[in-house]
Amino acid sequence: MSLFAGLRWGDYLGVAPFLLFAVLFLIVPTLFLIVGAFQAPDGSFTLQNIIDLGTPQILSSFWISIRVSAASAIAGAVLGLILALAVIRGALPEAIRSAVMTFSGVASNFAGIPLAFAFIATLGRLGLVTVLLRTLVGFDMYRSGFNLLSFWGLTVTYCYFQIPLMILIIAPAIDGLKKEWSEAAQTLGASTFQFWRYIGLPVLWPNLLGTLSLLFANAFGAIATAYALTGSSLNIVPILLYAQIRGDVLNNPGLGAALALGMIVITAVANILYLVIRTRAERWLK
Amino acid sequence: MKLSAVLAATASVVAILTSIAPSYADSLDDLYAAAKKEGQLTTIALPHDWCGYGAVIDGFKKKYPGITVNELNPDAGSGDEIQAIIANKGNTGPQAPDVIDVGLSFGPSAKDQKLIQPYKVATWDSIPDTAKDADGYWYGDYYGVMAFLVNDDLVKNPPKTWADLQKPEYANQVALSGDPRVSNQAIQSVYAAGLASGGKPGEDAGTKGLDFFSKLNKAGNFVPVIGKSAPLAQGTTPIVTNWDYNALAWRDGFAGNPKAEVIVPSDAVVAGVYVQAISAFAPHPNAAKLWMEYLYSDEGQIGWLAGYCHPIRFNDLAKNGKVPADLLAKLPPADLYAKAVFPTLDEQKAASDVITKQWDSVVGANVQ
Amino acid sequence: MKRGKFWSGKFWSWVVFVVGALYFIVPLLATIQFSLSIRRGTWSLDAYANVFQQPQFQQTFTYSLIIAVAAIIVGLLLVVPAAYFVRLRAPQLRPLIEFVTLLPLIIPPIILVFGYIRLYSSSSILPLTNTDIGTNILLTLAYVALALPYMYRAVDTGLRTIDVQTLTEAADILGANTLTILLRVIFPNIIVAALSGAFLTLAIVIGEFTIASLLNRPAFGVYMQNIGANRAYEPAALAVISFIITWAAMGMIQLLARFAPKTART
Numbered sequence: 048m049s050l051f052a053g054l055r056w057g058d059y060l061g062v063a064p065f066l067l068f069a070v071l072f073l074i075v076p077t078l079f080l081i082v083g084a085f086q087a088p089d090g091s092f093t094l095q096n097i098i099d100l101g102t103p104q105i106l107s108s109f110w111i112s113i114r115v116s117a118a119s120a121i122a123g124a125v126l127g128l129i130l131a132l133a134v135i136r137g138a139l140p141e142a143i144r145s146a147v148m149t150f151s152g153v154a155s156n157f158a159g160i161p162l163a164f165a166f167i168a169t170l171g172r173l174g175l176v177t178v179l180l181r182t183l184v185g186f187d188m189y190r191s192g193f194n195l196l197s198f199w200g201l202t203v204t205y206c207y208f209q210i211p212l213m214i215l216i217i218a219p220a221i222d223g224l225k226k227e228w229s230e231a232a233q234t235l236g237a238s239t240f241q242f243w244r245y246i247g248l249p250v251l252w253p254n255l256l257g258t259l260s261l262l263f264a265n266a267f268g269a270i271a272t273a274y275a276l277t278g279s280s281l282n283i284v285p286i287l288l289y290a291q292i293r294g295d296v297l298n299n300p301g302l303g304a305a306l307a308l309g310m311i312v313i314t315a316v317a318n319i320l321y322l323v324i325r326t327r328a329e330r331w332l333k
Numbered sequence: 334m335k336l337s338a339v340l341a342a343t344a345s346v347v348a349i350l351t352s353i354a355p356s357y358a359d360s361l362d363d364l365y366a367a368a369k370k371e372g373q374l375t376t377i378a379l380p381h382d383w384c385g386y387g388a389v390i391d392g393f394k395k396k397y398p399g400i401t402v403n404e405l406n407p408d409a410g411s412g413d414e415i416q417a418i419i420a421n422k423g424n425t426g427p428q429a430p431d432v433i434d435v436g437l438s439f440g441p442s443a444k445d446q447k448l449i450q451p452y453k454v455a456t457w458d459s460i461p462d463t464a465k466d467a468d469g470y471w472y473g474d475y476y477g478v479m480a481f482l483v484n485d486d487l488v489k490n491p492p493k494t495w496a497d498l499q500k501p502e503y504a505n506q507v508a509l510s511g512d513p514r515v516s517n518q519a520i521q522s523v524y525a526a527g528l529a530s531g532g533k534p535g536e537d538a539g540t541k542g543l544d545f546f547s548k549l550n551k552a553g554n555f556v557p558v559i560g561k562s563a564p565l566a567q568g569t570t571p572i573v574t575n576w577d578y579n580a581l582a583w584r585d586g587f588a589g590n591p592k593a594e595v596i597v598p599s600d601a602v603v604a605g606v607y608v609q610a611i612s613a614f615a616p617h618p619n620a621a622k623l624w625m626e627y628l629y630s631d632e633g634q635i636g637w638l639a640g641y642c643h644p645i646r647f648n649d650l651a652k653n654g655k656v657p658a659d660l661l662a663k664l665p666p667a668d669l670y671a672k673a674v675f676p677t678l679d680e681q682k683a684a685s686d687v688i689t690k691q692w693d694s695v696v697g698a699n700v701q
Numbered sequence: 702m703k704r705g706k707f708w709s710g711k712f713w714s715w716v717v718f719v720v721g722a723l724y725f726i727v728p729l730l731a732t733i734q735f736s737l738s739i740r741r742g743t744w745s746l747d748a749y750a751n752v753f754q755q756p757q758f759q760q761t762f763t764y765s766l767i768i769a770v771a772a773i774i775v776g777l778l779l780v781v782p783a784a785y786f787v788r789l790r791a792p793q794l795r796p797l798i799e800f801v802t803l804l805p806l807i808i809p810p811i812i813l814v815f816g817y818i819r820l821y822s823s824s825s826i827l828p829l830t831n832t833d834i835g836t837n838i839l840l841t842l843a844y845v846a847l848a849l850p851y852m853y854r855a856v857d858t859g860l861r862t863i864d865v866q867t868l869t870e871a872a873d874i875l876g877a878n879t880l881t882i883l884l885r886v887i888f889p890n891i892i893v894a895a896l897s898g899a900f901l902t903l904a905i906v907i908g909e910f911t912i913a914s915l916l917n918r919p920a921f922g923v924y925m926q927n928i929g930a931n932r933a934y935e936p937a938a939l940a941v942i943s944f945i946i947t948w949a950a951m952g953m954i955q956l957l958a959r960f961a962p963k964t965a966r967t
Contacts, residue, residue, distance in 0.1 A: 061879075062794060065783035069801045072846045076816025077804060089446075104693055130721045137714025147718075149951040152900025153944055154725060155851075156908055161732070161940035164563055168731035168937075172505060173568035175731040196557055207728070210721075215901065216854050219894040223862030239710070254858050257799075261854050264806040274512070277557055282693050286512065288809065300416065310807045318803060322796050375917075382931040406914040408926055413811065417915065420815035424822030426830035427917045566933035567735055579931070586932050590741040 077311070083304035096305035105287060109309065112267060112284040115198065119205035120262035124255060126206065127213025134214075135221045148218065151211030158208050159271030166204045166276065170195045196277050204276055205269070209262050216261065220254040253325045260321040264314050284310055361455075361626060367619035369399040374620040376402060377417055377430040378409035382582045384475055385640020392636055393627050400620055403427050411435035411517070418448045418612045431615040432624055436517045438681055440471030440608040449610040452622055454629040459649040463675065464606055471610040474628060475578075475642035478673050479525040479603045480665070482580035484571035485592040492572065494600040495529035495545070504553050508560035508570035510579070513546075514689045521605050522574040523692075524676065524684045529601035534676060539684035543695040550696050566591055576605060577665060578641035597669045604673040606645070631655050643670065729944065736937035748938035757924050762907075765921035766950065768837065769906035772844040773899045776852045779845065781895070784856045785887055788865050802853040805846050814912045817843060830916070840918050844906050851905075852898035859894025860887075896958055900951050907947050 087093040099105070133139065134147045157165075169175050172189060180186045194200060224247060232242045248255075270285030288306040368374075381387030390402050405428065406413065414433040421429035435443070443449045444466065451469035464473030483491040488506065492498050498507050511519035527542025528534065549555040558564055560573030562583040573580075580595040587593050609628065611621045627633045634644035638660050650656050661667070676684070739748045752758065787794050805813070821829035821839055829835035845852075865887070872882045888895070906920075913920035925939050 059786075059791065061782040061786035062791065062798075065779045065798070068779055068842070068845070069798075071820075072817070072842050073801060073804050073808075073849075075820060076813050077808060079816045079819065080808065080812055104690070107693075126721075129717055133714040133717035133721075137717070138711045139714050139718060143718065145952075145955060148897070149900065149948055149955055150725070152897070152904055152951045153947045155901055156904035156947075157940075157944065161936065162728075164567075164735075164937065165728035165732045165940070167558065167564060167569050168567055168735050169728045171567075171569045175734065176727060207725070212851070212901075215897040216851070216858055218897060219855070219859040219862050219891070222893060254861060257854060257858070261803070261806075261850060264803045264850070268806040268809075270809075275559060281557075282697060285809070286514070300412075304812075307808060307812065311804070314803055314807050315800060318796075318800050322799070380931065381927070403917065405917055406911070408910070408914070416811070416815055420818045421822065422819075424818055424830055426822060426828075426836070428818055428822075428830055428836075428915060562931055562933040563735075563936055583931060583933075590739065 080304050080307050083301060084308040086301045086304070093301070096299075096301045097308075099302055100305055100309055104282065105284075105306070108282045108284050108287050109313070111198075111282060112310075113313065115201060115205070115273070115283060116263050116266035118198075118202045119209050119266045120259055122202060123206050123209025123213050123262050123266075124259045127210040128217060128251075128255065130210060131214045131217050131221055135218060136224075147214065151214045154211040155208050155215060158269060160275040162204060162207055163272050163275030166195060166200075166207075170200070170203075198281075201273055201277055201281065204272060205266055208272075209266065212262060212265065213258055216258045217251070217254060220251055224250060249328070252328045256321050256325050256328070260318055263317055267310060267314060361623075364619055364623050364626065365397055368397065368617070368623040371617040371620045372399070373401050373403055373427070373617055374624055375405060375427055375429060375431045375617065376624075377405040377432075378407060378411075378414050378434060379404060380407040382579075382586070383640070384578055384637045384642035385582075388639060389628070389633060389636040392632060393624065396627065396632070397623060400623070405430060410515075411439045415439060415443055415446075415448065418443075418614065419446075422614050425616040429614065429616050430612055431617050431621040433610050433612065434474060434607055435610070437473070437606045437608055438678060438685070440466060440610060441678065443610060444468075444470040448613055450613045450615070450618070452611055452625060454625050456629045456646060456649075459646050460629070461645065461648075463677070464608075464645055471608040472629075473606045473645040474609045475637045475644050476604045476606045476673075476675070477576035477578045477642055478597055478670060479521055479574060479601075479605070480577040480580050481596045481598060482565065482573045482575060482583060483594055483596060484565050484568070485594055487568055487571040487591070491594060491596055492598075493596060494598045495526045496600060497598075498526075498554060498572070499545075499549060499552060501552070501554075503572060505556055506570070507549060507554050507572045507574075508556045508558055508564070510560045510573050510575035512559065513692050517605065518575050518579075520685050520688050521603055523688050524681075525574075525598070525601045525603040527684070528603060528674065529598065534674065535680040536683040536687050538680075539687035540691075542684075543688060543691055547696045555696075562586060565593070581641040581664075595665060597665050599669065602669055602673045604643075604675045606675065635660070638664075729941070732937050733941055736934055736941055739934040748934040749942065751935055752928060752938050752942060755924070755928060757919070761919050761921045761924040762946070764919055765907050765913075768841055768844065768920070769903045771841045772848060772906055773902045775841060776845045776848055776898065776902055777856075777895055780849070780852050780856050780898070781888060781891070782883060784853065784860055785865065785883060788857075788860050789869060798853070802850045805848075806850050810847065810909075810911045811915070813843065813846065814915045818915070836916055836918060840913060840916055840920075843912050843916075844902065844909065847909070847912075848898070848902035848905050851901035855894045855898035855901070856891060859891035862894075863887075863890045892958055896955065899954055903950060903954070904947055907943065907950075 084096055085092055085094065087095065130147075134144050167174060170177060170188075174195075177188050180188060195204075228246055229242055232246060237245070268285060270283070270288075273281055273283055274286055284306055288303050288310070376390075379386040379390070381390075390404070394400070394402055405417070409417070414430065414435055417430050418433065433443075433449075449470050451466075453469040454472075457465075457469070457472075460472055466472065481492060485491065488503070490502065492500070492503060497503075509519040509522050510516070513519040513523050523542035523546060524538050525542070526545040527538035527540065530541040530545050532538030532541035546555060556570050558570055560570040560575070564570040565573050565583070566587060577595060577597060584593045584595055609625060611618065611625065615621050629646065631650065634646050634650060635655070635657070637644045638647070638656065641664060644650070647656070736748050737744045737746070739745055783798065787798060817839055818830060821827050821835075829839045868886055868890070869882055872886045877886070908922050909920065910922035910926050914923045914926070921943075925943065928935055928939060
């Protein structure tokens with residue numbers, strides 16, 4: 048009786064507080080940013096900042112950023128999914144699941160200088176693992192070409208907060224894979240692989256994509272860890288952005304704003320991609 | 334000419350003169366009374382370990398009770414401080430900074446953007462002309478020189494000059510204290526290396542500095558990690574280039590573990606000046622002026638010296654015998670400071686332009 | 702045969718878990734080892750003692766904890782109804798809302814806080830920065846914004862898993878109004894998801910520094926930064942302490958959640 052009465056305004060009433068909050072606390076500051084992208088240092092309107100985005104240094108920084116974010120998002124999603132499945136459906140003791148959930152909560156935000164330092168202390172040239180491997184097993188990681196201060200080193204470090212984020216977000220979805228389904232599949236003679244291929248993964252697919260998009264954006268905006276780890280050898284967009292906004296030498300906040308605008312555009316594109324893929328996947332679900 | 338016109342002209346001339354005349358130091362007691370009425374001073378970007386600011390702030394609070402010091406974001410860079418002023422233009426709350434301490438190049442740009450107000454402290458005349466704005470908008474506060482901080486436990490034979498850094502014995506050991514595309518300290522390190530390589534002050538030294546670091550990187554001596562006291566102690570960056578006052582403060586912080594020493598390279602000594610200014614929108618202008626008076630008094634200047642920074646009035650203080658001998662003894666030898674080169678604003682700008690724009694292409698291992 | 706499958710499944714689960722645990726624990730061990738090395742040649746807890754001795758440790762931690770709880774509650778109040786209504790009745794709004802929730806990940810917190818100061822300073826219509834309470838509210842809402850991506854994604858995943866349409870219709874037929882449906886039918890079913898969002902919010906608030914510092918609030922992140930800057934061993938000790946304390950706080954939230962109305966897990 049009440050469901051269809053207030054269809055017009057009632058729908059939007061529930062969303063209204065959220066939207067109001069979003070406007071006041073997210074959209075308007077973003078608008079400041081966007082306006083700033085079109086401002087020259089003296090305050091006049093200019094397109095120069097946007098044009099400046101086309102310089103090779105900035106373009107290559109965007110490209111590196113996209114690659115690092117994609118690599119850590121995919122690695123985080125895949126590894127996180129495997130770990131989540133093992134902990135939730137793998138018949139491990141219940142206590143392990145609780146511990147992993149809470150640990151993931153903490154680890155998902157363990158980023159920046161502490162994380163970079165932890166990895167330097169572990170996998171750096173004088174790191175714990177490096178030294179152990181060298182003294183105990185005689186294997187010198189660095190001589191074999193490994194270097195923590197590199198693209199893949201950064202990806203490995205980023206996984207430290209990407210994997211827990213994946214675990215936390217996908218856990219409720221894995222819970223939703225009803226036991227009846229796997230039992231039914233087994234009765235019909237399906238192998239575990241077939242269960243996942245035809246039932247499990249397709250059901251999880253929209254959630255996986257959504258989380259992948261979140262992981263990508265998460266890595267894209269992350270600066271503190273990359274900064275602390277690879278310092279001046281990696282040229283990613285947030286570092287450039289920060290240089291323009293908070294640098295110690297003459298800076299151009301307008302360019303910084305333009306960079307942020309570029310980041311927003313790329314995130315929007317990535318998000319649209321995800322939405323398109325998801326809509327097609329969900330078509331059979333509902 | 335008619336009398337009324339003359340009077341009007343005189344009145345307007347007087348009005349113009351008084352409006353552009355920078356406010357000279359008010360009598361200290363009146364200033365203190367007015368500041369006490371405001372009750373608070375808001376600072377920004379003053380880490381307690383930087384130039385002994387912790388002790389300086391405590392000294393100010395002790396000398397002028399009744400004024401609370403509200404410290405914002407000690408991690409802020411010079412750019413952040415400027416942004417904080419801009420963002421707080423209409424805000425008289427405690428988030429608006431009253432005073433800023435920024436790199437030299439930010440003084441003139443802040444003045445152009447009308448973000449700061451002029452004030453000349455009582456000791457104005459003893460501040461060297463090259464380190465202050467003629468109209469009193471900004472004024473140098475302290476300087477330091479570029480030095481090496483070396484982890485003696487890991488580096489058996491510490492380098493004595495910039496040229497030494499290229500030696501193969503320092504493989505994977507040399508780091509900058511910041512990102513040379515962003516941080517003033519890092520940029521000045523590159524500049525100093527350039528001067529040591531024979532570059533002329535300005536753009537030439539910037540270019541030669543980039544070449545120096547490119548060679549260092551190719552030789553495998555350069556570690557791209559940002560050198561802070563933790564990585565230095567842990568061993569990833571046993572040699573870090575930074576301002577002498579930071580190096581000395583970190584060395585003290587180690588308390589012997591690891592053993593570290595501060596070396597001022599003898600082939601190029603580059604000085605870096607920071608400047609003070611009062612925000613044009615300061616909610617507590619009198620407290621701000623009182624703070625400036627304190628900083629430029631003998632007591633404030635010596636306070637910075639205790640934090641290993643050379644106060645801008647150092648020569649004046651030394652001439653009048655006001656510098657305590659024990660503080661002098663704790664600093665690196667004075668003859669090195671005599672060689673210090675103070676880059677002018679134009680030289681700094683030219684070099685920074687080159688270094689920030691070309692670091693990635695000349696030096697950057699484009700990470701793969 | 703079933704037993705064989707069961708055994709191999711469990712075996713691989715343990716392998717995955719152990720490998721994962723190693724990846725996460727070893728860097729922490731390295732940090733702990735470094736934090737204990739403050740004294741030459743011997744292990745000592747001096748770095749930890751230095752951290753704990755400061756009087757503000759307790760005050761700032763309590764403050765951040767309270768703000769975190771407030772942010773979690775406000776976040777849930779905003780996100781759950783919105784996600785519910787979008788899923789149920791206004792799916793055309795979904796792309797817009799999802800994009801909005803990704804914004805906080807991209808906009809640097811420093812720009813966000815400068816925007817807030819400009820909008821809500823003493824000379825604006827809503828002078829939040831003038832009073833302590835106002836600034837605390839501003840800080841809480843800033844953290845809700847920061848945690849929004851995670852909170853929304855978690856709640857949305859939870860809602861996707863339960864059949865919102867059927868549950869709502871069933872409850873409605875039984876005479877429940879919308880508020881009751883949300884509180885007593887929907888929310889208990891997404892407790893796990895809401896918990897994930899709560900954990901993430903808590904972790905963010907405890908460690909956050911930039912916004913708290915520029916809004917001039919006595920938060921734990923600010924305190925940590927002040928202690929740790931320019932020191933070698935204390936930051937490592939702080940990282941470990943903050944990790945353990947946040948973990949404990951989350952453990953407590955999880956414990957409390959056991960008392961929440963439970964739903965039959967199908």
